[in-house]
Amino acid sequence: MELGGSTILYACVYATILMGFLGIIFKENLVMKIIAMDVMSTGVVALFVLVAARTGVRTPILTASPLTPYADPVPQAVILTAIVIGFSIQALMLVGVMKLAKDNPTLEIRAIEEEYRP
């Protein structure tokens, strides 16, 4: 495989996903974990956009001008839904964290797990 522009882009996108994932595991603070999850989902969004750009980068709008290679609209439409869902889940989680923070001001996950263990 040649090391073209798109290979490097794919590598960057997968690195973002991996970084986010490692952040979820290794960050100790709950808010940081949620942010790490956001990084991971940003990586996934970028992957969708990259796959859509495989066929071209033009916006797929029908015009009178001659045909140019255009981006695949399907993954973009799909990821738009996923972004909205991801954003609402994140909002919900942060509201939950705000309420938890009243009793656990440090929001350290170990302390929280210890406290609510059955």
Next chain:
Amino acid sequence: MNEISGLTMLWIAFPFLMGFGIYLLPQADRVLSISLTICSAIYALGILQMPEPLSLSLLDNFGVTLLVDNLSIFFILTNALVSTAVIIYSWHTSKTAFFYTQLAILHGSLNSAFICADFVSLYVALEVIGIAAFLLIAYPRQNRSLWVALRYLFISNTAMLFYLIGAILIYQAHQSFAFAGLANAPLEAKALILIGLLVKGGIFVSGLWLPFTHAEAESPVSALLSGVVVKAGVFPLVRCALMVDDLALVLGWLGVVAALLGVLYGLFEQDSKRVLACSTLSQAGWILAAPAAAGPYALAHGVAKAALFLGVGNLPSRHLPTLRQRAIDPSLWVPILLGSLSISGFPLLLGFSSKMLTLKAVSSWQTWVLNLAAVGTAVLYANFIFLSCRQDPESKQALVKNPGLKLALGLLIAALIILNWVYLPQTFSGFNTLKATILMVTGWLLWWQGVSRIQWPFPKVMEQFEHLIGGMVVMLAVVLFITIMWTNTALETPLWRVFS
């Protein structure tokens, strides 16, 4: 045909409209939500009359695809029965309109998960299920329940991110998100999709988030979670296993191991609700082990488990040794007994028929492991079967305080008995009855001889949040390993044949 597709659309949209309707008319919350679940049951029974599966493709080639077949009907019926029982149970409690709104939205999104046939619609359905379940678990608004809910949402959302990566890889290979694309998809795409669904469905190591969540939620919510919500993850796995052969192999393997793991995990529990949750871990494996018999098994498990969670959640204590010291009133003891017997596989209850159908559908080595898991299941439920039954005003309090409990339990138990008659002609034989009885009695003897006296606390390290997230990577490796070992999608000849 057109009328039926119109009706299907209406049926899918109805719960979401009603969900918001309940907010506009909070006085009618119970009536509106129960009308929904009854509609679902009627729809499922109506579709049952159709000669062939209903397949819908909305909005051109890239739109939503739906498929309503026999398998979906079982899951929809489970959803309808369990949701109805939970609404009846909550009827006389002080639950607000918010609770019923979430219940309606959960019901609707579960229904749509049970009929979708492409990865994107499934993604949306699963995420909506996650959000609605989060709000239901967090409903008591205490910090503890908030943490349980937050942990659930975090884990399921991370799993869904893996799933999304798999979905786009499948699209890259086939220009479509349809389930059928899984057949010739790249190995990594299959593994990533599987991880997402295995976590959602609570299978094997990736399902270890389940005992804590299901045990710590309120009883009616636990009943919903164990009865149907977990099945939203198992259902797509079953449907894919029926379509793709290599996948059936991998999932058959995982299902059998999961059935055993859940039982082993529950053996050392002293907490009644955790025993039930661990058993869910094992039963999800049973459903997956035999995709051909998955429908009846999911129905039998969902209904019985919901009854058990509602019943056991109302016992005076959750600590099993304490429960053994005291008497339980017959009005509460009998439903718990019947639910336990059904899951253990007692003839005359639906659990028996579904278990026999599953054992008939699996290959011979799987049968042996599953028989072992069946003995283990009998050991787990011996905890509830051998509680002493006597008139006891204190344990009767729950029934007096909440008249809905009796009705809900009655509905679920009646379903277990009546639905069994549909299958009995196929499964009832002297040999099967003898086998089921021997499996059960062996389990009871084991329990009586030793298991009930075990006081050793099983380490719960694996249930820590970080380990659960890390476990997803381990599962990814396991799935990749099994696929490469036993199928030749990646290599020309399977590895085990090279070595032998």
